[in-house]
Every structure is written in C-alpha cells, then in structure tokens.
Amino acid sequence: MLLASLNPAAVAAGADLDDAIRIDGVSLSRSDLVGAATSVAERVAGAARVAVLAWPTASTVLALAGCLIAGVPAVPVPADVGAAERRHILTDSGAQAWLGEQPDDSEGLGHIPVRLHARSWHRYAEPPADAPALIIYTSGTTGPPKGVVVSRRAIAADIDMLAQAWEWTADDTLVHGLPLYHVHGLVLGLLGSLRIGNRFIHTGKPKPAAYAEAVAEQGGTLLFGVPTVWSRIVDDGDAARALSAARLLVSGSAPLPVPVFDGLARLSGHQPVERYGSTESLITLSTLAAGERRAGWVGLPLTGVRTRLVDESGEEIAHDGETIGRLHVQSPTLFDGYLNRPDATAEVLAADGWYRTGDVAVIDDGGMHRIVGRESVDLIKTGGFRVGAGEIETVLLGHPGVAEAAVIGAPDDDLGQKIVAFVVGDAAPDELADYVAQQLSVHKRPRTVRVVDSLPRNAMGKVLKKELVQWV
Structure with a gap:
C-alpha cells in the first residue's frame, strides 16, 4: 500500500495520531486523513486526471491523498505559476477538473471542492503498482515544461530507499516549508510521511525562526530544506543553534555551498x-x-x-x-x-x-x-581543458567577500569558452580572479568577474544559468 500509514484497519486498531499533519494552522489526525481523503476519492474516482493547485494547505494534502487512494493521477500545479505556463500544463496534461482550491482563472475547467470535515469509510482496492500516481511538470528551463509521469511503484521504492539511508521511521517528526509541487516537498516530505507514518509539519514559508520553533516546541527531528533555506538559517545564528536537538538535516534541489555546510556543522552540531x-x-x-x-x-x-x-x-x-x-x-x-x-x-x-x-x-x-x-551550462570547455563550474564556485564562496557565486562558460573566439563568474558580495573582481588562480589551476581563473546585486533563481533556489548567459 503506497500510503501505508492511512491503512483504515491500522487506524481503527489504534495506530492513530491526533496531529499526523500540521499545515496552514490545521491539524489532522490519521483518522481525519483516512476519512476526509477517502471522501475526496469518492468524488474523483473514475477521472482520468485532475489538477491540484498546490498551495501548502490541508485542502491540498487531502486532494493529493484522495487521488492516490482512488488511483487517479494528480497534476500538481505550482500555486504561483504564470497564466501561460498554467494553461500549458492544463492543456498538455488533459486535466479534467480542479480538485480543491482553484485559481481566479480556471481556464474553463470544472471544480471539485475538498471538504475538510467530510468523511467516508469506503474501502478502495490498492491500484496497480505500475499505475501513474503523479504527473509533475519540469521547470521548463529548456523549453515548455514537460509532464513527468511517475508511477506508484517508483514513489514507494524511493521512500523506502531513503528510509533505509536516513534511518527514517514513524518516530520522526518531519519539518519543512517547501512547495508541494516538486519532488522534494511533495514526494519526499508529504508522501514520505504518509507512507512511513511519521508526524509531518509544514512551516508555511521556510523561515529560520519557523524551523527553530518546530524543533524546540514541536519536537522536529528530520528537517528538509534547499540551500537558500540553510543559508538563511546559518546567517540567523540563533536559529541554527536551535536545530541542535534535531536528528538529521537534509539538503537538496541545488548544490549546498561548502561555507553553508560548514556553518551548519559549527552552529547546530549537525553535518x-x-x-x-x-x-x-x-x-x-x-x-x-x-x-x-x-x-x-x-x-x-x-x-x-x-x-x-x-x-x-x-x-x-x-x-x-x-x-x-x-x-x-x-x-x-x-x-x-x-x-x-x-x-x-x-x-x-x-x-x-x-x-x-x-x-x-x-x-x-x-x-x-x-x-x-x-552538462549544458556547468561543463566549461576552455582552451582544451574541461572545467567544472562548481569547483570554481566553491572556491569563490570560500572568500570572505563573497556571499553568492555562479560560474558559466561564455562563447569565446580564442578559447572556445571563457570562464565568467557572477558574484554577490563586496570583493574586487581582480582580487577574486587571482584568488581562484591561487587555489586552483591557472586555467580555471575566471576571465571575467561581475559583481551583481543578486542571482536569478527559480522557486527551488536553483540559479538560472541560461539567464546568466544572456547577461554576458
């Protein structure tokens, strides 16, 4: 059973939690989840696909769980996506209705509400393991977003593999403030918790104080974040120290800068x-x-x-x-x-x-x-050498005058590509170029260093390097 903790028989036998899910000011027990999500399943059963506007709310949790119970593929739609991209996702996916919340412009789709207090105890047979569970759209950095079809089997296998690697059990309390339309926040955070049976706390916005509070006051043990979140927690200091009572801090969705790794280890006691x-x-x-x-x-x-x-x-x-x-x-x-x-x-x-x-x-x-x-933006072929952008970024981030760094290869008639670094900070460009040459090989020295106010990033904190190429 994909959502193993929502087994009605187990809940009826006493395997309940009064606060299995805490999100957007709402607490749901495991029996609440079973009854309300099964009610949703009754409303969508038989649909080919439905769209879920993935705000971090109890309605979204029940919509997604209800689809999985009924065996209806869900299409998580980013809550803040632009109108053109949302229209593409809906048209390409063939979603038949909005389930739960809907945007102001519904694009002509019908609406199936999610009622938090509705309950059903109907038993649904577990859908086939190879059946599609989710259609998650890519960020569209290389063209229109593509719908990635993810099976129930793949999700279950991944959660079980991570449970083994992270010693993740039902005794954990998982905390994050990430979107519920990507793998990190949705598959690992929410569906992982519904499979393993641990408590799940969504902090809303991933603010350092919210993570610290979830550990100190609500017993958070397993914390998920993207590098931007961890960087802000390290900058806060007090928030980082408050995480010492947690069991495991997990970073993903983008590379974690070495200074942030070191800062978490120093302040929280956790690598x-x-x-x-x-x-x-x-x-x-x-x-x-x-x-x-x-x-x-x-x-x-x-x-x-x-x-x-x-x-x-x-x-x-x-x-x-x-x-x-x-x-x-x-x-x-x-x-x-x-x-x-x-x-x-x-x-x-x-x-x-x-x-x-x-x-x-x-x-x-x-x-x-x-x-x-x-490969398209981080492998730089310059003067006959193959250089990884990440290696140079790591060195730049070790300089006290650099807060953020991104390195790209720009077309060059002589070298094929020249190394260009964009940095946020107060160090002089020539000083940074020489610093890299001293730490690494001379051929890895940036030919150009540009100091900027900020780097373009997507919702998961990844730097949009194709946009940086346009800045050159």
Whole structure:
C-alpha cells in the first residue's frame, strides 16, 4: 500500500495520531486523513486526471491523498505559476477538473471542492503498482515544461530507499516549508510521511525562526530544506543553534555551498545530509545517516541504484574523484516517460534502462559522487581543458567577500569558452580572479568577474544559468 500509514484497519486498531499533519494552522489526525481523503476519492474516482493547485494547505494534502487512494493521477500545479505556463500544463496534461482550491482563472475547467470535515469509510482496492500516481511538470528551463509521469511503484521504492539511508521511521517528526509541487516537498516530505507514518509539519514559508520553533516546541527531528533555506538559517545564528536537538538535516534541489555546510556543522552540531536526484529519477544518491558526509559531495547510490560516468563517445571513464563525465543512472525509481513526448523520452531514457541525467559528475574510488552541474551550462570547455563550474564556485564562496557565486562558460573566439563568474558580495573582481588562480589551476581563473546585486533563481533556489548567459 503506497500510503501505508492511512491503512483504515491500522487506524481503527489504534495506530492513530491526533496531529499526523500540521499545515496552514490545521491539524489532522490519521483518522481525519483516512476519512476526509477517502471522501475526496469518492468524488474523483473514475477521472482520468485532475489538477491540484498546490498551495501548502490541508485542502491540498487531502486532494493529493484522495487521488492516490482512488488511483487517479494528480497534476500538481505550482500555486504561483504564470497564466501561460498554467494553461500549458492544463492543456498538455488533459486535466479534467480542479480538485480543491482553484485559481481566479480556471481556464474553463470544472471544480471539485475538498471538504475538510467530510468523511467516508469506503474501502478502495490498492491500484496497480505500475499505475501513474503523479504527473509533475519540469521547470521548463529548456523549453515548455514537460509532464513527468511517475508511477506508484517508483514513489514507494524511493521512500523506502531513503528510509533505509536516513534511518527514517514513524518516530520522526518531519519539518519543512517547501512547495508541494516538486519532488522534494511533495514526494519526499508529504508522501514520505504518509507512507512511513511519521508526524509531518509544514512551516508555511521556510523561515529560520519557523524551523527553530518546530524543533524546540514541536519536537522536529528530520528537517528538509534547499540551500537558500540553510543559508538563511546559518546567517540567523540563533536559529541554527536551535536545530541542535534535531536528528538529521537534509539538503537538496541545488548544490549546498561548502561555507553553508560548514556553518551548519559549527552552529547546530549537525553535518547536513546531501542527496541528488531529479523529477525524472526521484532521489538516487545520498550521504547516509550513519556514514560519511563530505561537503560538496552528494553521496552513494541508494539500494538498487546503479550509476556510470561516460565520455562524449559513450565509453565509461575512471572513478578517480577527478575525471568529469556524463552521469547515467539505472534505478527502480525512474519515471515512465514524458507525457505526450515520446521523442523527448527517447532522448534521455535508453532502451537498456539507463537514464541520461544531463548532469556531469565525478565519482571517487569509494563510490562517492560529486555533481559538477548540468552538462549544458556547468561543463566549461576552455582552451582544451574541461572545467567544472562548481569547483570554481566553491572556491569563490570560500572568500570572505563573497556571499553568492555562479560560474558559466561564455562563447569565446580564442578559447572556445571563457570562464565568467557572477558574484554577490563586496570583493574586487581582480582580487577574486587571482584568488581562484591561487587555489586552483591557472586555467580555471575566471576571465571575467561581475559583481551583481543578486542571482536569478527559480522557486527551488536553483540559479538560472541560461539567464546568466544572456547577461554576458
């Protein structure tokens, strides 16, 4: 059963929690979740797909749980998405109605309300494991967003693999303030909690004080955040120290800067767990609760996952901790394809089951992975050298005059690409270029350093490097 903690028989036998879910000022017991989500299931049963406007509310939780109980694929729609992108998601997905909350412009779709106090105790048979559970749309950085079809089997496998890696149990209280339309906040945070049976607290906005309060006053043990969240917590100081009572801090969705890793370790006493994945693969790599955690490295393959590095010709390359290659993944958590896009699916999902992630990485002789970045923007070919942007960013972030850094390769007639660094801070550009040359090889020295007020980021904190290329 995908949502194992919502087993009606177990709840009836006493496996209830008065506050299994706390979100947007509402607390739901496990019996509330079973009864209200089953009521939602009765209203949507038989639908092909429904759209869920994914505000962090109790209505959204029940809408998503109700779809999974009924076996109806849900299409989480970002609550703050623009009208054109929302229209594309609805049209491409074929969603038949809004379930729960709806936007001011419903795009002509009908509306199925979610009633928090409605209850049903109808028993639904568990849908087939290979049935689609979610259609999650990509961020659309390389074109219109694509609908990633994720099966029930993939979600269950990923949660179970992470439970093993993070020693995650029903005794935990999971805390985060992330969106409920991406893998991190939705699949790991919410659906993970509904499968494992731990308490789940959504803080609303991911403010440092809210995380600190959730640990100090509500017993938070397992905390999820993106690097921007952790950076703000480190800057707060008091909030970081308040996290000492937690069990595990988990960072993902973007690279965690080494100074933030070090700051969390110093102030909270916890080295954060870092992990790696994508919408298409879910989470496939992670450092372990009981293993080594190394700043800048995202860990080992989870149980059942295989990885390889290949060069431009497809030949496998050395796992020496230095040689950069294209990262391919085999995993029981892989997606079933892009909705309506067999061409795009074939480009990344090979017939032999290997998923071409589009990321470049290095692997050391112990199997630890470091993600260099996206092949399209983070692998810089300059003067005959292959340089990873992330390595330069890490060095720049170690300079006391740099708060944020992003490095790209810009077209250059002589070098092929030249290294360009964008930094937020008060250090002089020439000083930073020389600093990199002193710490790394001379050929990794940025040819241009631009000091900017801020870096363009998406909702998950990832720097939009394709936008930075346009700034050059």
